[in-house]
Amino acid sequence: MVLAATTVLTVFAGPATPGPNSGSASGSSQGSDFYLPPDPLPTGAPGQILRSEPYSLALALPGQEGQVPANATRIMYLSADTHGDPAAVTGTYLEPTLAWNGPGPRPLIAVAPGTQGQGDQCAPSKGFAQLIHYNFPLDIWASYEVITAYALLARGMAVVMTDYHGLGTPAVHDYVNRAAEAHAVLDSIRAAEALTGISRPSGIFGYSQGGGAAAAAAELQGEYAPELDLRGTYAGAPPADLREVMLTSPAVNGLVPGVLGGVGPGVVGYVLNGIVANHPETAPIIDAFTNPAGKQMMAELATTCVGETVLRTMFRPMTWYTAGGRTPAQLLDSSPELTAIVDEQRIGNRKPVAPVLIAAGTNDDILPFPQARQLAVDWCARGASVQFEPTTWLPPLFPSLGIGHLLEYLPATFAAHDWLTQRLAGAPAPSNCSALP
Incomplete structure (x- = not known):
């Protein structure tokens, strides 16, 4: 959700040029044809590429092999909605121009983005190209998940980031919908493999809404996408229990x-x-x-x-x-x-096949700590390999403004990078299930 970051960006981003794909309550204009799915959808397997196009990143430098840190391709692929019906989903594939120094082939990380919004102009694949979006008077947004993607690219990991069902495309984005988000994330890995022709060791990475999507994908992977070589999932501050979030979140x-x-x-x-x-x-x-x-x-x-x-x-x-x-x-x-x-929408009723790292702050004022901890307890009870990392040292600063949720993001993310790198290197996954009642 990362709502505090939104407030900061809104105040300090400064003037920006109105974007071509806006469509908010502040105003609207025509969207790109790229985001209009074929009608009817072709018959195919989940992850099948429907269309793709290379594009320039807003934040990049020229290099010998293209853009630094990565060459970007916008993709549209087949996935499934919450009912299991075929749906078109868009996203971005980033092939790093930096070397991978770890063991084995270059890995692929599926980033599940945090809350962007519900308007089509908020799709992360548009944010990579635009960086800051503005449409008069209030529609200002910067895609903070660029930070997540670039940190992974700096390690030489390939990245694919879904836009989720209905974000960018004409359908309504069904926010924090467990099944639709899990399908979109898992099928983004399939789509990246279809685009490149390479099957790679993979991981899933997400915080906030993205943490919930990552967690949903982790526990659905065994039945929905068992062929993927998934080595581990990081789920930061996940909204695992939507009922508890709605009823107890201070924000x-x-x-x-x-x-x-x-x-x-x-x-x-x-x-x-x-x-x-x-x-x-x-x-x-x-x-x-x-x-x-x-x-x-x-x-x-x-x-x-x-x-x-x-x-x-x-x-x-x-x-x-x-x-x-x-x-x-x-x-x-x-x-x-x-x-x-x-x-x-409750996450925790299925067992993840691959190891999972869950991070949560005890003073998270958007996504309450108890329901995130309960996810770890539920998965441990099902025999999953779970490492639960609470952040207890952050004080409750201005509860209900999202600051506790925002501050947890950085320490949790840095720890997750190291944890995921170790999983991709084949190191045994730690688990503290025995310490959770």
């Missing part, structure tokens, strides 16, 4: 629930938009739950990046958007249908 519910909201109530709008798109029968339930402000919020956020979402919704309590001032807990209590859909 969603605020310091004073019902009175003063936090930085992230808008992500609930993303969730509701995705549920309605995937399950149209829930539309009357959500319509009855939201007041006019809530309906307007959902409509606007469907076309925004997370920076604009924060500016539009921060500090407003969730009850600002609901009929009769009802809370998310009351919504779930009143609707078995919605409860079943939200509970279906």
Whole structure:
């Protein structure tokens, strides 16, 4: 989710040129034809390349073998939505121009991006080419996952980053949807292998929304993509239990629930938009739950990046958007249908085949620590190889503003680089399951 980073970027990014693929509540324009899937979709296996094109990175230097740190290819590939039906997903493949100094062939890392937004202009594959996107008046966004990708490229690892289902393409991005995200991540590895013709040792890497997508992919890989040579998965601050996140996150519910909201109530709008798109029968339930402000919020956020979402919704309590001032807990209590859909997003009910590293901060104010720890407990109980790394030394700074979530990102990411490098080198994976009750 990384909402605090959004606030910082929004304030300090400075002026930027409006991008060609914008389409937010602040304004709109036509998107690139590249992102329009063929209709009908061709018959094929998940990961099949539908189209690809090389493009220039916004942050790169010329080198003897192309761009430094990598040559970029935008891809569209076949995947599956939450119901298992064929879907087109876009993403980026990055072939590093730096040498891989580890043992064996150059590995491939599938990066599951953190929260970008729900508008098509927020797709990470567009962010690599544009770096900073701006559309008057509030639609400003910078793709922070460039940092993640470039850190991996610096080690000589190839990178593929999905845009997820519905982000960039015309479908609605079903935010934090377990199955759709897992399919998109796993199929991005298949797509990179189809593009290059090389099957490589691979890893999965994600934080925040990306941590949840990485975790979902890790536990689904054995049944959905068993042929992949997956060596390990890093899941940082994963939203493993969507119900607990919605009901206990300070950034969603605020310091004073019902009175003063936090930085992230808008992500609930993303969730509701995705549920309605995937399950149209829930539309009357959500319509009855939201007041006019809530309906307007959902409509606007469907076309925004997370920076604009924060500016539009921060500090407003969730009850600002609901009929009769009802809370998310009351919504779930009143609707078995919605409860079943939200509970279906729970990660931890399947055993990952490859080792997993889970990182979480005890003072994470967006994605609560207990539900991330519970994921480790659940996987350990199923016999998985799990290393759970809590960050306990960060103080609770301005809870509900996302700072605790943002600060956890850097130490967790640096540790994850070393852990993943060791897995790719064939070193035995550590596990502290015995220390988790």
